[in-house]
Amino acid sequence: MHPWRSAQEVLLCDLCETVPLQSRCEVCNINLCVNCVGKHLSDSSKQHHVMPYLQRKSTPNYPRCPKHVEKHCELHCENCDIPVCIKCVSSGKHEGHKLSEFLEKLSAKTKNLPKDLEELETRIYPRYEEMASNIQTEKADIETNYGKLTTAAEQEGEILHREITAIVNQRKSVIQKMKNKHLSTLNKNTKEITQKMAELKQIISDLKSILKSNDVSLTSTYKSRNSEFRTLPSKVRVTFPSFTPQKINKDQLNEMFGSLSPLSINTEHGDTMKSAEAVSSRPVKPLLDEPRLTATIDTGYRELYSVSCLSEDQVWTSGDNETMKLLNLQSKLLTSIQTKSGKPPQDIAVTRDGDLVYTDTSNNTVNLIKNKKIRTVITLQGWRPRYVCCTAANDLLVTMVSDDGKQSKVVRYSGSTEKQSIQFDDQGRPLYSYNVFINNYKYLSENMNLDICVADWSASAVVVVNQSGKLRFRYTGHPSNTEQSFDPYGITTDSQSHILTADHYNNRIHILDQDGQFLRYIHCDLDRPSGLCVDIRDNLFVAEYHTAKVKKIQYL
Structure with missing residues (x-):
């Protein structure tokens, strides 16, 4: 509460803040008690105008002009974005400028x-x-x-x-x-x-x-x-x-x-939050009642693992051999690249610049392909890279498992530099599952709100943390479904901040909102859906494991 207000609305002097006010100086815009009036008038640097408080002017108290102290600023110059008085305007300095009433502004x-x-x-x-x-x-x-x-x-x-x-x-x-x-x-x-x-x-x-x-x-x-x-x-x-x-x-x-990695302290430029108007102005695309299959791509693999969109009609694919293929919607092979090691890649992703990234568990590397030349950007010690995605900031997020299979984490890289490691929650418990005896499928994707979404197959859960790595929620399947297990494989997000994850053995896609609420299934006669991606128009591409086909689906 303001110092000169009380529960009974007794107005106090602005100077001493103890005695009820009686007067007001219209020039200085200050309330005064009897004792403080004389003290205030002793300041001869201004020509004060003190009157009883009840007789104070009801007209607006315009600000004094800093250049012409005897004048008030009743206008606002839109070009200079400053309040001005009549003398400022007549001086010619604001000639041709747009002027508006100060009170309107x-x-x-x-x-x-x-x-x-x-x-x-x-x-x-x-x-x-x-x-x-x-x-x-x-x-x-x-x-x-x-x-x-x-x-x-x-x-x-x-x-x-x-x-x-x-x-x-x-x-x-x-x-x-x-x-x-x-x-x-x-x-x-x-x-x-x-x-x-x-x-x-x-x-x-x-x-x-x-x-x-x-x-x-x-x-x-x-x-x-x-x-x-x-x-x-x-x-x-x-x-x-x-x-x-x-x-x-x-x-x-x-x-x-043994080596000790250097202490890396990087000051990142703070993210600029979109205004509420900008967020609300994003086009809303409602979900279709019946998703439609619009194209089918035959990749030629025996088993298909991953798909990543280069454009609306071109996708990179990877499967059970060392060759990564760029295909169009007509199944035409446009480009193919073989891994450095000659072993199948674990996962692929396309960067914002259109380059291809792949992980290789045979030599524990993450590699970048630019102009058909392969460059190893990350080499891990004691950890095996699994799945990868590219973020809005052009960082790489990589899920990885320790060599002994007893730890899992997500690591953010800027180029070859580790920026962030996400492994435990606030109580020090592991965020992600690990299992020595089974495959650690952990596809991941960054959402529009910068959440990091991991399809943790061995935990039968989608684990979502915020940009700082703090756990937001776990999704373990539709609450009403108690008969079928939830088998999340591939995962992706769209412009509406939906989270889409492939329920592998149940042959369907779950659509969630950004807070983990179930919205709808996509079926479209899917057969063992694995890797997922969406293009810039929110078309969904699904990699089918057994048929080795990519299905393009419109669901918005």
């Missing part, structure tokens, strides 16, 4: 104020709140995520320590064996020499006895062995082994330890 602006207020309160401010909330969530995750990095580094260090300790122990064991062998050799040599020395001592003693006794018989039987002992025993020469330490290459050691 004010009235027009006043009419727009409620609209601006409603948009600020209901559309713009909530987006800022959401962004602020997402930042707080990210900040809350900092300790956890960086703690995981620190733990991983420590664990890697422990592994290396164990490996180094094992190597050291192995070297010590080899050294001990060498030492033992060295000692054994020397002991054997010592034993041989000791035996010879004992024999020599005995011979020396015998000779001395002969010389002392003068016994002829002893002398006659003596045989000299000096020549035998002149040949000394074999001398064992052992060279001590040496340890030559390998010069430590810090770069190799760092590489051996």
Whole structure:
């Protein structure tokens, strides 16, 4: 409530804000009490006009002209978009300009104020709140995520320590064996020499006895062995082994330890929200009561996986071999490209520039084809790319599964740079299913409201998160259908923000609104629908897995 209003509507002085007002200065557009009138009149920079509040003028209080302070601005110059007074107009500076009554301009602006207020309160401010909330969530995750990095580094260090300790122990064991062998050799040599020395001592003693006794018989039987002992025993020469330490290459050691990707901080230009008028002015296309099949394309594959529109009458297709085909509505082959690896692509998408993107699980890459030349833009480590789509901002969204099959996530790339990773909800639970033993089909699409929609087949659900990665809803099939399982394969969105997903084994398409409410089925005699896409006129193209045909369907 304004300071000079109370529950009883007692009007207070604008200066002291405590005493009821009695007067008003028409020049300064300010309400005054008795005590503040004198203080206000002491400001001699203006020619004040103070009168009793009840006798205040009922005529509009036009703003003072900044150039001619004695005049009020009763007109508005449309060309300059500023209020002007009579002297401004007569000066000639606004000659030929369109002038309007200031009050008319004010009235027009006043009419727009409620609209601006409603948009600020209901559309713009909530987006800022959401962004602020997402930042707080990210900040809350900092300790956890960086703690995981620190733990991983420590664990890697422990592994290396164990490996180094094992190597050291192995070297010590080899050294001990060498030492033992060295000692054994020397002991054997010592034993041989000791035996010879004992024999020599005995011979020396015998000779001395002969010389002392003068016994002829002893002398006659003596045989000299000096020549035998002149040949000394074999001398064992052992060279001590040496340890030559390998010069430590810090770069190799760092590489051996594992790499740490750099901290990437990218400031993205804020998205410009469309005004409420622009959103509401989008042409409304009601759903047809009976969707119509308008064309059938024979692709020539044994099994067809994906389809992506290049134009209203040209589609890229991929199936069970390494060739991606561009076909027209008459099934004519216009262009074909083979994958780098020679293996079938997992999925394909067309960029806003008309280039083709494909994922390859055989070498964990995402590749861009431009002018028939293939360039690898993303190479993954520890993850396998699955499905891909191109966003309104020309980013790439890729669903991927970890090599061990125990994690799934959606990653946003700008070129080769990772911008966003979406894996867990606000409670830290996985958003997407994972299963080691079955195929992780996870086609995806970006909606007009920038939601990211994933057809999570193994979870039997369509998982929709907003642009920031916050879970909006899960759709698990029509609530009334309890007998048939929901098998979402392909997924796409249209200009009406509808979400269309292929219910593979039930041979139909589910149409949802942007909030996950079921609207209608499309049947059209579909046979195992897989990949989906829509063209700029909202025609639906459906890839049939077994027939390897693409069906073009009008449903709006």
